[in-house]
Every structure is written in structure tokens, then in C-alpha cells.
Amino acid sequence: MAPKFGTSGLRGLVTELTPDLVADYVHAFLTIVDCDTLFVGRDLRPSSPDIAASVTDAALQAGVDVVDCGALGTPALALTSMGAGGAAIMVTGSHIPADRNGLKFYLPGGEVSKTDEAAINAAFATRARRTPPVPGKSGKAPGAEATYVARYVDAFGPGALKGLRLGVYRHSSVARDTMQNIFAALGADTVPLAHSETFIPVDTEAVDPHTRGQLAQWCADHGLDAVASTDGDADRPMLTDANGQVVPGDVLGVLTARLLKARHVVTPVSSNDMVRRLPEFGAVTLTRIGSPFVIAGMQEAGNVDVVGFEANGGFLLGFTAQLTGPLAPLPTRDCMLPILAPLVAAKQAGLTLADLVAGLPPCFTAADRLQEIDRDKAAHFLSGLIDDPDRRAAFFAGFGPIAGTDLTDGLRVDFSTGEVVHLRPSGNAPEFRIYAQAGSAARAQEVMQNARAAVAGVLS
Structure with a gap:
């Protein structure tokens, strides 16, 4: 291709x-x-x-x-x-x-x-x-990394993470040293994990079962409060709680927006619906998937305290936030802010990260992808579901009655049960994304796996 x-x-x-x-x-x-x-x-x-x-x-x-x-x-x-x-x-x-x-x-x-x-x-x-x-x-x-480190030390303060023991899943993230430098400067004790000289393609939005098992084991073995990591170029975060459970990127986005006291949130239609259930956000704008669409939505929001985030966790700050010090806007996907803000928020509240997450509205997501697909076949399959209601009803028959659809980006199907399946081909890779939402983490994972299997049966 x-x-x-x-x-x-x-x-x-x-x-x-x-x-x-x-x-x-x-x-x-x-x-x-x-x-x-x-x-x-x-x-x-x-x-x-x-x-x-x-x-x-x-x-x-x-x-x-x-x-x-x-x-x-x-x-x-x-x-x-x-x-x-x-x-x-x-x-x-x-x-x-x-x-x-x-x-x-x-x-x-x-x-x-x-x-x-x-x-x-x-x-x-x-x-x-x-x-x-x-x-x-x-x-x-030579000072580019130091400028980025100082951005967060100045904003959160040198002792913001004091007392926390944080694992850094280094793999081949280009920011593996940067993460450790920021955590250490904020007072945390860091434990480097799984450094690799071979490139490892870590997708923070679809963490594989083996890696999830490693994360849980590292937390248990090292007594960690969390494990942090990023994708290869460090614009997407990955953060676990003390049990090694990955906190989804859009949940990190919600927690970060709350700590920053954002009034307007812009996020893609694939993000967790909990953002629309929290009263502290005065407005929520849903967009197509991709940071250019989020940025456009932030610009249309005007001169307000606006932030954007994606389901992958990449966070965009559109105003000067006041923390221990000021945090200037950075209107591009960032990994560190949505890692640091939830950890700081939990510490300030005297809670574990898991308890902080548990206090959010009970809406859970799961995501995965099919790789090396035939993109033409995938496009034909999805257009068929979009254009033909009978084909759509037959394909989703096992998921329950369809309550509504959203074509903002791909095909999002809302079921009468309150559950959601969202299908979308990648715009720049031979991949097909599958998202799901449900009332529990286990059920969201089950719905996603069922949807993935159904899509694979057509595209494989």
C-alpha cells in the first residue's frame, strides 16, 4: 500500500x-x-x-x-x-x-x-x-526536553507526587527518560520497567492481554501506586492503578479536565459517555475522531476554558490553567498532562487512583482493533451496514434492539440496553477499530470481543 x-x-x-x-x-x-x-x-x-x-x-x-x-x-x-x-x-x-x-x-x-x-x-x-x-x-x-520537563514541574510544584511509587514501562517510548525525569522532579520514587532496545509497537488504546498481565504483576512485585507509559512518540498516555488495571484514556481525560476546572470539553464521538453526565462541564462538543477535528471544535468554542481529549488519552489544553503555578495552553495531543493530573487529583483527595475512578459515573469502555485488513473490503462492509437497515439489524441481532445510530465518524450503534458498539476503519493504517460501552468493565469487554469476532468473521 x-x-x-x-x-x-x-x-x-x-x-x-x-x-x-x-x-x-x-x-x-x-x-x-x-x-x-x-x-x-x-x-x-x-x-x-x-x-x-x-x-x-x-x-x-x-x-x-x-x-x-x-x-x-x-x-x-x-x-x-x-x-x-x-x-x-x-x-x-x-x-x-x-x-x-x-x-x-x-x-x-x-x-x-x-x-x-x-x-x-x-x-x-x-x-x-x-x-x-x-x-x-x-x-x-539540546534544551528541548528540559523545557518540557520544566513545564510540568512549574505547574504542579516539586512535591506534587511525593510519597508515590511509580513504575515507568519504558519499552521503546521516546519519552521513557522524560517521564522518569518529570516524576522524580515532582517527588515520586520511580521504578524503571522493561526497557527495550528493540522497537515495540505499544497501542495505549488497545493494550493486549499479555501486557495487561505484566502491568498487574509489576504492581504486585514492586508495590507500585501506578504504572505509566506512552505510545512510541509519546502523544498518547497509558496509566494503571495500583492493581495494574489500565485506566482508559478518555477517563484520564475526564479526570484531567476536572482538575483543570475546564468549562467546555471537546472530544470525539468514540469517547466515554460519562463526560456528558458530569455537571461541572458547561458544554461538551462531540467530533469526528482525530486531533484536527478536536482542535477545530476547540477553536469554535471561542474564548472559554476549553480542553480537548481523545479516547486514546491524548489531551489538548486550550487555556492557561491555574494549578500550583500556571500551565500555558498546548493545543496538541500530550501524554504527560493526563498522566500527572489524575495522580495529583487522587493524592490531593487522599484517595487511590482506583477510588478516584470509581467515583465517576458508571460508564465503561473497551476498544480493540483488527490489523492488516483489506481496506477496500472493510469500507464496503461498513458502508453496507450504514446504508442498509436490514443488513445492520441482522449483523447486530445478537446485541439487542437498536435504539439509534450516529454517523459522525464510522458507525456508532446505541442499543436499547444502553450499550454501544462503534465501528470505524483507521484513516491511515490497515486497521479496523472496534469500540464498546456498557455498565460494567467486564460487560464492555464482552461486548467489544463479541463485536470484534463478528467483524473478523466478515473481514478475515
Whole structure:
């Protein structure tokens, strides 16, 4: 499959991300950016250094100065580039396997919008080029990680996590050292876990059973209050309670929004419905899945205390929040804020993280994915369910009577039982996502597994 440019940037097989193709997309991006400095970061995939070098070469040829940030989390890169008024490109394939990689693009004001995406695609189609009088110059940004660490130490205060014992599931997260540095600076005792020099594609939205077992065992073996981790490029969080139970990303989002005293929440239609059941949020806007849609919803909310989050936990802050110190806006998916805020909120309340979560409305979600699917077959299958009520009723017959559907993104089906199944193909990977909601965690998992099996029976 040819590399595809979509909501999360460019992604494709490493073998197809040739220097020429990368250069064409870099030039296309730079033709729509009113900026003469590009910050470049990368994750820990084996292919990322070479692709980053291709990005740098193309930008220099376009007359743009390049600041090499090295191996750095995506939100830390965005914080640095936006603070300097520069654009950025992150070399990462996020959570997908190491045989794939990609590019994420950032304007000086933040993530690219769907309009920007269309402009980049149009420029790529014509192989647009800047025509500079002289090549750009290259340099480095050794303080980028320190700036990101200081952001959270200044906001929460040095003793915010004092007394907590936190495991850091390091795997191949590019932010594994950053996480430990932030936790330590906030007073926590940290325990490094499962460091890997081989890239491991951790999907924080669909944690596999083996990893869930490891998390529980680590908590028991080391007496941990929580285990924290991220996906490969650190824009999605993973956090467990002291029993090793993963707290879903959209629940982390709710807890974070509460601590920040947000008044307006923007989140995709796939997120946990509990966000609409909490009275402290004055308004909730549901969007299509993808941070550009969340950002657009935040912008439409106007000048209010607005935040956004996705079901994967990536959190976007749209106003200056007042904690121990001020926390400036960062309108891009971030992993650390939705890890830190729930831990701090629990500590301030004198509760365990599990007890804090238990105090939320009883609405539970589960998610999984089918990988290496035939995307055309998946599209035909889903359109059939959307367009044909009889086919839809037959497919979901085992789940109960259908009470309603939502086509904001894919197909969300609400049943008369109050349970939900949401089906959606990935926009930039050969994957099919399955989401479920129910009144208990066990039932949500059961509904999701039943839906996954039914979809697999069609697509396999």
C-alpha cells in the first residue's frame, strides 16, 4: 500500500518512504508554511534517523534553517517549535509496527488542520518547491526536553507526587527518560520497567492481554501506586492503578479536565459517555475522531476554558490553567498532562487512583482493533451496514434492539440496553477499530470481543 497522508500525517511502509518521497512531502509542507525555521524530532524506530536526515536535507535545500531536536516526544517537539515560532516535523509511526513509519507536521501555531492537509496534498501533487536564494543552516536544540520537563514541574510544584511509587514501562517510548525525569522532579520514587532496545509497537488504546498481565504483576512485585507509559512518540498516555488495571484514556481525560476546572470539553464521538453526565462541564462538543477535528471544535468554542481529549488519552489544553503555578495552553495531543493530573487529583483527595475512578459515573469502555485488513473490503462492509437497515439489524441481532445510530465518524450503534458498539476503519493504517460501552468493565469487554469476532468473521 502506498504511503498515505491523512489526519495523523504521512504513514507508510519504511521501504516506500524513500528519500525522494519524503523530500516531496517536506517541500509540499514548506510551501504552505510562512516560516523559515523547521524543528525536527524523531522516535526510536530503527528507520527514524535516516528519514529524519532526509527531512533535514530537503528543508535545507528549500532554504529553511533546521533545528535538530533528536529523539524527543512529539508534544515536547511541538512545545519547543511553537515557543520559538517555528514549524516542526516529527518522524514517527506512533503505535504501528516498526516496518512502518511516518511524518507528523506542525505549523508555528500547532497541528495542521484538515484545510492545511488538503493544501499539503495539493502541493505534493504538483511537486511544489520553494526556490530559495541560499540553502538553510542547521543547528541543534539540546534544551528541548528540559523545557518540557520544566513545564510540568512549574505547574504542579516539586512535591506534587511525593510519597508515590511509580513504575515507568519504558519499552521503546521516546519519552521513557522524560517521564522518569518529570516524576522524580515532582517527588515520586520511580521504578524503571522493561526497557527495550528493540522497537515495540505499544497501542495505549488497545493494550493486549499479555501486557495487561505484566502491568498487574509489576504492581504486585514492586508495590507500585501506578504504572505509566506512552505510545512510541509519546502523544498518547497509558496509566494503571495500583492493581495494574489500565485506566482508559478518555477517563484520564475526564479526570484531567476536572482538575483543570475546564468549562467546555471537546472530544470525539468514540469517547466515554460519562463526560456528558458530569455537571461541572458547561458544554461538551462531540467530533469526528482525530486531533484536527478536536482542535477545530476547540477553536469554535471561542474564548472559554476549553480542553480537548481523545479516547486514546491524548489531551489538548486550550487555556492557561491555574494549578500550583500556571500551565500555558498546548493545543496538541500530550501524554504527560493526563498522566500527572489524575495522580495529583487522587493524592490531593487522599484517595487511590482506583477510588478516584470509581467515583465517576458508571460508564465503561473497551476498544480493540483488527490489523492488516483489506481496506477496500472493510469500507464496503461498513458502508453496507450504514446504508442498509436490514443488513445492520441482522449483523447486530445478537446485541439487542437498536435504539439509534450516529454517523459522525464510522458507525456508532446505541442499543436499547444502553450499550454501544462503534465501528470505524483507521484513516491511515490497515486497521479496523472496534469500540464498546456498557455498565460494567467486564460487560464492555464482552461486548467489544463479541463485536470484534463478528467483524473478523466478515473481514478475515
